[in-house]
Amino acid sequence: MNTPQKIVVGLFLICLLGGLISGATFYYRLAYLWGTVWIFAWLYSLFALRGLRLSRVARFHRAQVGQIFEERIEVTNHSRVTKLWLAIHDESDLPDAKASRVLSYLKPKETRSYFVRTRLVKRGFYSLGPTRIVAGDPFGLFMVDKVFPAKEHLLVYPMTVEIKDFPNPAGWISGGEAMRRKTHQITPNAAGVREYMSGDPLNRIHWLSTARRGRLMVKEFELDPLSEVWIFLDADKNFQYGKADYHYDFQPRELWRPVVKLPLPGATFEYQIVIAASLARHFLRKGRAVGLAAKGRNFHVSVAERGFRQLGKLLEMFAILEPEGDLPLPVLVESQGRLLPRGSTTILTSSAYELNLSRAASFLSAIGHRPIAIWVDPTTFEAGLDEEKRLKIIASLSSQGIPHVVVRRGDDLVQTLSGSFHLPGLELR
Numbered sequence: 240m241n242t243p244q245k246i247v248v249g250l251f252l253i254c255l256l257g258g259l260i261s262g263a264t265f266y267y268r269l270a271y272l273w274g275t276v277w278i279f280a281w282l283y284s285l286f287a288l289r290g291l292r293l294s295r296v297a298r299f300h301r302a303q304v305g306q307i308f309e310e311r312i313e314v315t316n317h318s319r320v321t322k323l324w325l326a327i328h329d330e331s332d333l334p335d336a337k338a339s340r341v342l343s344y345l346k347p348k349e350t351r352s353y354f355v356r357t358r359l360v361k362r363g364f365y366s367l368g369p370t371r372i373v374a375g376d377p378f379g380l381f382m383v384d385k386v387f388p389a390k391e392h393l394l395v396y397p398m399t400v401e402i403k404d405f406p407n408p409a410g411w412i413s414g415g416e417a418m419r420r421k422t423h424q425i426t427p428n429a430a431g432v433r434e435y436m437s438g439d440p441l442n443r444i445h446w447l448s449t450a451r452r453g454r455l456m457v458k459e460f461e462l463d464p465l466s467e468v469w470i471f472l473d474a475d476k477n478f479q480y481g482k483a484d485y486h487y488d489f490q491p492r493e494l495w496r497p498v499v500k501l502p503l504p505g506a507t508f509e510y511q512i513v514i515a516a517s518l519a520r521h522f523l524r525k526g527r528a529v530g531l532a533a534k535g536r537n538f539h540v541s542v543a544e545r546g547f548r549q550l551g552k553l554l555e556m557f558a559i560l561e562p563e564g565d566l567p568l569p570v571l572v573e574s575q576g577r578l579l580p581r582g583s584t585t586i587l588t589s590s591a592y593e594l595n596l597s598r599a600a601s602f603l604s605a606i607g608h609r610p611i612a613i614w615v616d617p618t619t620f621e622a623g624l625d626e627e628k629r630l631k632i633i634a635s636l637s638s639q640g641i642p643h644v645v646v647r648r649g650d651d652l653v654q655t656l657s658g659s660f661h662l663p664g665l666e667l668r
Contacts (some may be wrong), residue, residue: 241382243379244380244381247380248277250269251273251274254273255267255270276380279376280381281381283376283377284375284376284380284381284382284383286320287374288372288374289320290316290317290319290320291315291316291318291322291372292315292317293327293372293387294313295367295391296310297311297391297393298310300392301396302393302395302396303359303398304359304360305359305498306358307359308333308357308358308393309354309355310354311352311355312327312340312352312353312354312370313352314327314342314345314352315350315351316349318347321345322342322345322374323343323344323374323377324343324344324374324375325342325373326339326340327339327342328371328372328373329368330368330370330371330386331366331367331369331389333357333365334360334361334485335357335485336355338357361483361504362396362557363395363558364395365392366389366391366392367390367391367392367393369387369389370387370389372384372385372387394555395558396516396555396557397513397557398501398503398513399513400513400652400656401653402653402657403653403658404657432456434454434455435455435456443458444458445458466580466582467529467530467543467579468518468527468529468530468543468584468585468586469530469531469583469586470515470531470532470586471532471572471588471599472512472515473511473533473591474533474535474560474561474562474563475564475566475567475591475595476565477567478591478592478593479506479507479508480507480617481507481617481621481648483505485504503652505620505648506620507615508562510652514615514652516554517652518656519531519553519554519557520550523545523546523547526545528545528549529544531556533564534564534566534571535560535561535562536561536563536564539556540575541556543583567591568587568591568596569595572599572602576603576606581606582607582609583608583609585611586610587600587603587610587613589613590614590615590620592617594635597612597632597635597641600612600639600641600643601639604639604641610641611642611643612641612642612643613656614632614643616629616645616647616648619648636661637661643661
């Protein structure tokens with residue numbers, strides 16, 4: 240029993256006992272009053288949530304860290320009973336969501352709605368719900384609740400930075416030589432024509448061949464000889480350092496700014512994610528084919544492709560990838576590196592406090608690829624790590640002639656990734 244119930248029961252018993260002792264009608268009438276209040280409150284609570292409908296409508300279901308997420312929550316009373324008060328509790332796992340409200344006096348057939356603005360601070364896949372509505376009688380004796388399950392979700396992409404220049408190793412593929420690999424993308428290399436199939440875009444129709452053969456013919460294309468870019472991301476749980484902090488103090492006026500740049504969380508893996516996502520966007524904008532290989536809880540492998548569709552696929556992977564892998568970076572590289580076209584540009588990101596990064600890069604060099612190493616220095620995220628081992632890791636990369644950069648906590652990634660590389664004979668593009 241809650242406190243109001245205990246008070247009403249106590250008053251009822253006191254009045255009833257007073258009537259039995261004194262025989263006065265006044266006490267019996269008070270006892271009847273408290274009994275009536277109890278019955279009325281119980282009956283009202285039975286209808287307090289009947290006929291309620293709740294909907295959550297979002298303007299979009301994909302966004303990026305730093306953006307504002309807008310959502311409209313709508314409550315409709317379809318019953319004939321007025322709802323005196325409704326407490327709406329948002330049980331979504333979206334960080335910093337403030338969708339909980341208290342509504343009062345919702346008339347029959349009335350609809351009430353309100354907007355919620357949330358600054359997105361953490362990448363991931365979130366449910367917009369469940370939502371719990373609590374109601375009760377006017378006296379607070381009986382509380383009832385109803386849970387509305389989540390029907391929509393939100394995917395939050397990681398933050399990206401604008402990279403100006405990045406090392407671009409010269410490939411081993413001679414210019415102008417066709418790769419003889421068919422692609423659904425439009426490239427400068429036409430491979431021939433074929434019959435039109437349902438779903439082919441009209442801008443691929445080759446009208447001369449169509450007129451000559453009397454049926455619709457479409458153009459086919461081959462990949463051009465530009466080398467692929469592959470990103471290997473180290474998600475080994477044994478080499479992750481620091482702790483991500485997503486608590487930011489926002490001023491009320493900042494909720495009206497569409498996008499803000501947030502400080503990076505203080506975890507090495509979050510730095511790796513931002514670096515990998517920024518590089519993927521950088522190369523895709525330049526028309527390169529970009530692929531990804533990582534081993535978190537599951538394998539995440541995306542075949543190298545071009546275009547903004549590929550960027551969306553990669554950002555989805557980066558949004559849900561967690562540092563829960565059990566596969567060291569050299570093992571991941573050995574399993575996937577042999578499958579890549581010879582001369583591919585391979586970018587390795589890791590925070591391993593061992594020689595894993597140089598071993599993986601050495602293997603890729605040996606089989607004809609062009610590795611670039613990005614090491615997120617864990618000594619700047621956690622104290623007590625051996626400084627001598629740190630110098631040994633950097634020296635190992637330098638001695639092998641591998642282009643590399645060391646990223647430290649608090650670094651400006653735009654500057655670091657654009658001009659802080661140790662480049663043995665490579666050009667910036």
